[in-house]
Amino acid sequence: MTPTVSSPAAASRPDDGAAALSSSGSGRPRRLVIVGGVAGGMSCAARARRLSEEAEIIVLDRGRHVSFANCGLPYYVGGEIEDQEDLLVQTPERLRAWLNLDVRTGHDVVGIDPEAQEVIVRTADGVQRLGYDALVLSPGAQATRPPVDGLDSPRVATLRSVEDAARLREWADAGARSAVVLGAGFIGVEAAEVLAKRGIATTIVEYAEHVLPPLEREHAYPITQELRGLGVDVRTGTAAESITHGADADEVRLADGTRVRADLIVLATGVRPDTDAFASSGLELERGAIVVDEHGRTNLPHVYAVGDATVSTDPVTGARRPVPLAGPANRAGRLVADFIMDPDHARPIPAPLGTAIVRAGGMTAAMTGANRAALDAAGIEYTTIHLHPNQHAGYFPGASQLHLSVSFAPDGRILGAQCVGRDGVDKRIDVLATAIRAGLGVADLIDLDLAYAPPFGQAKDPVNLAGMLGANVLNGTVEVWDVRDLERVRQTHLLLDVRTRAEVARGMVPGVLNIPHTELRARIEEVRQAAAGRPIGVICQVGVRANIAHRILAGNGLKSSVLTGGMITLRAWLGDAADSYLVGA
């Protein structure tokens, strides 16, 4: 099959392009053109071929590679993925042989002519036009470039393409001894991890108050500590102001006045939809992202869009934002192909929950649904509970603690969950993502029949436990207070720490009354007198003993509530300030 590229002049005639390339009798497009050959675009192409042997399917990509492993790039920099070939999941040749796809790399789509139903393509040979019956835009996102003097230094690289990764690996192989990573989002953290593991003195700089800003503060701290354990210098609440290019190395000057040497600099401060080429075509954009409906349709006839460059609605908060994640992009690409080929039977594209996961050293952090900041911003009422159960039976070797939080609405609807730990994090977040997608309430988590044997879980899985605690909160068996309210609760409550004396001696909140929970039944009058009519804020290590204490207090007519997540959550929330804030017994 010969690529059909018409000249701009010829194709500007309305009787060419669109008319000549009209759909076949079945309503299916004769020619489907896809812009962007990674994730959503390639999923769409592959699915379209499976649904139609007849259609001409052309994939245009400005890069040298299609269908490459963009999520694997940091691991190639680090050397965990050894071969660059391994990043190339598919080649144009194989896509031709397997799926009869016409994949054209080095083809940069610089515009759309929706009237003519043509895309305008720049190649090494100049600018040409290509007609379409249906057009799918999957341009993805590009790195944002913050206003930093000297960002054009040749030692600065993004981490978006195989070429980016190859460059960074080359610098590292050539003996780079220091690195600065700008931005501590997912890619920044992955980049810092792999550079530090290569023995490069790495500094990571994040403008937000903690690494991985979408994580709750108390979940981010274990990741900060893990990065430090790898030798990463973590600088949060600050940003690069300028980069000075030097002969031996660059120097990055931060807003806090410090200077950091860098043999290489990774720019990972975020991404934005790569839609500049389409701005003048009449395509509806919302803060740069393509507006689509539930089948990926844009405002232009026969033009669809998927992936990082599209807007979607948060199913929990209703917020509209692009979700630059590979999973939703891949699945949306497939569903758009379904709609193009068989509109009467296609499923709608689900609104992505934003489930995401990152490895940092031996730790994993993952999240699904809305975090507290998003819920606050949307004005949604919620309770967040924290738990620290082991990922599998405590008596089985390798047991390690999960730090799990679940937010739910007053009607029980699960709104979001986050988890940090060394093992089993992905499983719990996937179960919770499934529960959210299915519309389960937090109490329904009690009833989940999760697989249990000692190497894999607990008879009451951490997710079941979250359900039990959530149900207790909903039905009033337990009342909780949140670490964010620490100072307020200190003002208004008697704080009762029910841990042992030995535990309390290693650090407690100033001013607490310490009565081990095993002594509480006998010393209840002592508590009543100390409370003097105030409610009691109960604290223990993880929340379990405080729940028991709360029930003892309630049984004795005392009003109390439990610090959700206990001292473990409190310490993580305080972070580096914990040691100076807490006092010994």
Added chain:
Amino acid sequence: MTPTVSSPAAASRPDDGAAALSSSGSGRPRRLVIVGGVAGGMSCAARARRLSEEAEIIVLDRGRHVSFANCGLPYYVGGEIEDQEDLLVQTPERLRAWLNLDVRTGHDVVGIDPEAQEVIVRTADGVQRLGYDALVLSPGAQATRPPVDGLDSPRVATLRSVEDAARLREWADAGARSAVVLGAGFIGVEAAEVLAKRGIATTIVEYAEHVLPPLEREHAYPITQELRGLGVDVRTGTAAESITHGADADEVRLADGTRVRADLIVLATGVRPDTDAFASSGLELERGAIVVDEHGRTNLPHVYAVGDATVSTDPVTGARRPVPLAGPANRAGRLVADFIMDPDHARPIPAPLGTAIVRAGGMTAAMTGANRAALDAAGIEYTTIHLHPNQHAGYFPGASQLHLSVSFAPDGRILGAQCVGRDGVDKRIDVLATAIRAGLGVADLIDLDLAYAPPFGQAKDPVNLAGMLGANVLNGTVEVWDVRDLERVRQTHLLLDVRTRAEVARGMVPGVLNIPHTELRARIEEVRQAAAGRPIGVICQVGVRANIAHRILAGNGLKSSVLTGGMITLRAWLGDAADSYLVGA
């Protein structure tokens, strides 16, 4: 608090016992007696205390230990759990201190007097009666004893108690060189694994045609192979007929006439409800298991039951059977306590799906919902699909194949799922168990937002892929045939193997036409002629290329269907017979 045990004579008077121990004004029992201090019983006791500070809560257990790690016993035998202390999750002393529970070990409940509201308890001091306001029976299960001559040999042990595990470990420590495990269910496989890992020549004997009978045949075979890799001699389709006790070792004679030497014998042929003590009390039993309603109520007033000894209804097939699993028992115990203490607000006990998991060497096998045998027995129409995706990105180190099957109804309802592999098995089964519990259809699995980064999954997770394939089957995009129908399909179809010549040379089904899928478009007339009007059964390695081929055939007007799971499923289903059945090109 002094244990209140009345003498049988005194308690037989109706004005003692029940009347004196009536419920408090709130409707809550003053005295809750729980029979059985493991799993369901102990969960019930702990929850009851959290809901009531006032109730007297007495836990009776005939054994020396309560709340021990029964699922951990095999790993103590193997030495992976080093300390016997680690198996004792709780002690009576700690349960008293933490929860004010009155736990009495060495108390064997030998009967109930429902009229008097008393249990009859045998201790070292004789038989006594103990009154209750509410009684929860959690007696669990006991090992079945098949009719094998010589089963009373002192070298035979079950694996149900800490004492059993201690005895087996002692024998192993003392230099046992050979072992026979009778029964290849979950506990039998775990026992064989740990014994073989200790270097003991181990034979496992299973009456069913394959190990782990609830697993599908094609999923069981990788476990058989893994056990063999550990040095286990796997004998299926046979059973022990007699055990001859010898001075040096026992000899186990099997139904197939072979004899196996055994320094120790593990009896793990299954369990039955441990309800003999209650048979004469008027308690309603169904094939030995206690009949309960959705709140654990038995037919006797104020008498509840939970756990392995109770009947529950399979939520998929409607079959009634006990489910001897720790997870459902633990959760049911808690829910029964909720009902006893606050009947107006208690959630019903969910019907357990039977989600289960087992480790065997480096492999894991897990299942949830109904298997094909259960669906066949219940007369439920279904399709089963098989997939073999990697557990995480193929380009990331450590990628390994999952073997996943999902069964669903014509309306899409997910009926069951099974998975075998080296990593990530538990996560996929937990997600699918959640989906089944939530009533999702197989196509809904497409939309699950599961956590993706290269170390954890794929942009299209194996569960998403199952949804895509399931949806294809439901909407007719793909038709599948099952390995169980191999001989029938060979009679009626042209079998078309679309793998490469090199792959086919390593074994193919006799009589197939081999055309690599990349050549299919060019050689379609060759297929049409060979088919001569017959439908075409397409085969590839895992199913992916066969799906592509199926769409090419359909696009050319040829009727075809795809062997679900491809040659990998076919080989596993054929098992040891594969090499003699398959032919080279």
